[in-house]
Amino acid sequence: MAEVMVLVDHVDGEVKKTTYELLTAARVLGEPAAVVVGAPGTAGKLRDGLAQHGAAKVYVAESDNLGDAFLDPEVAVLAALVGRVNPAAVLITTSPDGKEIAGRVAVRTGSALLGDVVELAADGTVTHSVFGGAYTVTAKANTEHPVITFRAGSIEVEAIDGEAAEEIVEVPSIGAAAAARVTNRLPARSGDRPELTEATVVVSGGRGVGSAENFEVVEKLADSMGAAVGASRAAVDSGYYPAAFQVGQTGKTVSPQLYIALGISGAIQHRAGMQTSKTIIAVNKDPEAPIFEIADFGVVGDLFTVAPQLTEEVTRRKS
Amino acid sequence: MNIVVLVKQVPDTYSERTFDESDRTLDRESADAVLDEINERAVEEALKLKEAGEGEVTVVTMGPGRATDAIRKALSMGADKAVHLSAEALHGSDAVQTARVLAKLLGTLDHDLVIAGNEASDGRTGAMAAMVGELLGLPSLTHARKVEVDGRTVRVQRETDEGRTDLEASLPAVVSVGEKINEPRYPSFKGIMAAKKKPVSTLTLADVGVDAAEVGLENALTSVLQVTPRPAKTGGQKVTDEGDGGARIAEYLISQKLI
Numbered sequence: 001m002a003e004v005m006v007l008v009d010h011v012d013g014e015v016k017k018t019t020y021e022l023l024t025a026a027r028v029l030g031e032p033a034a035v036v037v038g039a040p041g042t043a044g045k046l047r048d049g050l051a052q053h054g055a056a057k058v059y060v061a062e063s064d065n066l067g068d069a070f071l072d073p074e075v076a077v078l079a080a081l082v083g084r085v086n087p088a089a090v091l092i093t094t095s096p097d098g099k100e101i102a103g104r105v106a107v108r109t110g111s112a113l114l115g116d117v118v119e120l121a122a123d124g125t126v127t128h129s130v131f132g133g134a135y136t137v138t139a140k141a142n143t144e145h146p147v148i149t150f151r152a153g154s155i156e157v158e159a160i161d162g163e164a165a166e167e168i169v170e171v172p173s174i175g176a177a178a179a180a181r182v183t184n185r186l187p188a189r190s191g192d193r194p195e196l197t198e199a200t201v202v203v204s205g206g207r208g209v210g211s212a213e214n215f216e217v218v219e220k221l222a223d224s225m226g227a228a229v230g231a232s233r234a235a236v237d238s239g240y241y242p243a244a245f246q247v248g249q250t251g252k253t254v255s256p257q258l259y260i261a262l263g264i265s266g267a268i269q270h271r272a273g274m275q276t277s278k279t280i281i282a283v284n285k286d287p288e289a290p291i292f293e294i295a296d297f298g299v300v301g302d303l304f305t306v307a308p309q310l311t312e313e314v315t316r317r318k319s
Numbered sequence: 320m321n322i323v324v325l326v327k328q329v330p331d332t333y334s335e336r337t338f339d340e341s342d343r344t345l346d347r348e349s350a351d352a353v354l355d356e357i358n359e360r361a362v363e364e365a366l367k368l369k370e371a372g373e374g375e376v377t378v379v380t381m382g383p384g385r386a387t388d389a390i391r392k393a394l395s396m397g398a399d400k401a402v403h404l405s406a407e408a409l410h411g412s413d414a415v416q417t418a419r420v421l422a423k424l425l426g427t428l429d430h431d432l433v434i435a436g437n438e439a440s441d442g443r444t445g446a447m448a449a450m451v452g453e454l455l456g457l458p459s460l461t462h463a464r465k466v467e468v469d470g471r472t473v474r475v476q477r478e479t480d481e482g483r484t485d486l487e488a489s490l491p492a493v494v495s496v497g498e499k500i501n502e503p504r505y506p507s508f509k510g511i512m513a514a515k516k517k518p519v520s521t522l523t524l525a526d527v528g529v530d531a532a533e534v535g536l537e538n539a540l541t542s543v544l545q546v547t548p549r550p551a552k553t554g555g556q557k558v559t560d561e562g563d564g565g566a567r568i569a570e571y572l573i574s575q576k577l578i
Contacts, residue, residue, distance in 0.1 A: 011481075070484070070486055095480075095481070096437075096461070096462055096479040096481070097479070099444065099446045100446045102446065103444065103449050104450060104452075106414075106415055106450070106540075107418055107419070107450045107454050111415075112413075112540035113413070113415050113446075113540070114541055115443070115444050115445070125544065131336050134549055135338065135546055135547065135548055135549060136546075136547045137343075137543055137546050138543070139541055139544055140541065141541055143540050178456050178458055180458040180460050180475075180487065180488040180492070181486065181487055182484055182485065182486060183474075183485045183487055184483075184485035185483075185484050185485075186483040201577075225578065243498060243499065244480065250356065250440060250498070258577050260568075275549075275552060276549075279575060281571070287557070292554050292557050294552045294554060295554055295557070296555040296556070297568060297571045298555070298556065298558070299559075299568060300557065300558070300559045301559065301560025302560065305560065306560055306564035307565065309563075309564065309565025309566060310565035310566075310568050310569055311565075313565055313566055313569035314572075314578055317573075317578060
């Protein structure tokens with residue numbers, strides 16, 4: 001059975017959940033083989049988790065010299081493995097780093113690149129959801145060992161035992177001239193709220209929130225539900241909320257179980273980032289706001305009375 | 320310093336974007352076409368670097384004849400000249416093919432620094448700068464929110480959701496810029512007039528040494544099988560708040576087992 005390579009996404013000795021999504025997806029094509037690139041000892045910490053999610057093999061590419069390297073080790077290790085093992089596919093998470101690694105591995109190995117897929121079938125056909133979910137597109141690779149990036153949250157993780165047989169692989173040396181060096185790293189401070197793109201519930205505010213201070217109403221509802229907070233472009237452009245939380249065509253694409261839009265009119269720009277949410281709730285003063293066209297349940301009213309009441313109901317129900 | 324900026328004309332994200340029914344490619348005719356927003360920032364950064372030292376800014380695009388509008392915009396912002404690779408055969412090229420063509424095209428131009436946007440709003444591959452860098456054997460410093468050139472060294476503050484990483488590399492190098500790098504200038508009337516006289520060279524595949532059999536839909540490394548519009552989502556219940564709006568949402572969420 002052909003191997004399907006999965007690049008393990010890890011930070012500080014902890015594996016990201018998306019890695020388990022990839023291991024689950026890999027099983028339809030062949031035997032999942034996890035590839036760990038990191039400092040010595042990394043694979044040892046991750047092995048149990050990988051074994052519990054079906055990794056038949058774990059390629060261990062560890063080196064002391066990765067400190068100032070920037071994505072080159074991952075690219076070099078994967079490209080070397082593609083050449084040697086001829087895997088059925090290489091799976092990587094859709095993230096800024098993942099996309100770059102995938103693109104570089106694809107051009108280095110002459111492989112097809114299938115980006116941001118949400119589904120992988122046994123015959124190798126992939127499904128993309130594009131233009132903010134307005135279209136579903138199926139595609140296939142015309143080369144061997146396609147490199148596929150997977151959208152986080154698109155696969156339901158299934159635990160299954162795997163052998164996780166370790167194999168040490170060398171980290172190829174990187175030509176200094178062709179490499180960028182890392183001179184400083186400042187990891188993002190993770191807040192108490194879930195990651196926007198991974199959250200099962202997202203509560204977003206728009207222009208109707210009116211000010212940065214008023215966003216507290218959005219945050220309070222989000223916190224009562226353990227939700228992530230999002231914002232429309234209008235709210236971000238008005239300086240109400242930081243750009244990192246923008247949902248929409250030029251921001252994040254989210255697809256949570258529940259999306260609550262407060263004071264958001266629902267321009268195409270915003271809908272493109274959230275219309276594949278399973279259930280959409282909208283609160284807006286304007287009964288003609290386009291957001292109501294896609295909302296499963298809409299309330300025409302003032303968000304400053306509706307949202308706090310909902311927060312109270314949710315809190316009461318939990319206690 | 321020779322700065323080359325990669326730009327792309329895309330369908331406006333505020334317009335309805337569709338696919339061509341015959342060959343399942345993006346329908347570039349039906350939507351309003353604009354210079355991709357992130358590219359304006361790439362052009363702006365190139366102009367700033369030029370203004371801080373010296374050099375020449377060349378704008379490069381590959382795309383249909385209409386892409387000249389995007390070139391004009393960049394030139395009216397202040398870029399010195401433009402190169403437009405246009406060929407029927409390119410239609411339907413995928414990301415890997417596009418990277419290969421851009422790398423060949425860049426090979427015909429003097430370049431110390433190549434600047435691109437971090438991700439186009441249509442294809443969203445989000446890796447073109449890295450792929451082109453890989454093919455040219457150049458370092459790629461991506462998602463920049465700050466770029467500095469000091470002699471033959473380029474330094475970039477890379478910012479993504481994961482945090483900030485400071486990178487440096489020797490020139491020549493490829494840089495991609497993120498949303499927060501700068502605010503692009505508006506072309507002045509003078510700039511718009513001057514742009515009309517700036518040189519735009521139109522190249523063919525042969526000019527850059529690309530064989531038509533390597534590019535386009537027929538020769539792509541990936542094939543689109545089917546394009547299905549998502550069934551239009553229809554609105555559900557809509558109620559007017561009569562003092563119980565929040566409670567009614569809670570009831571709905573309970574009935575759907577969401578809380």
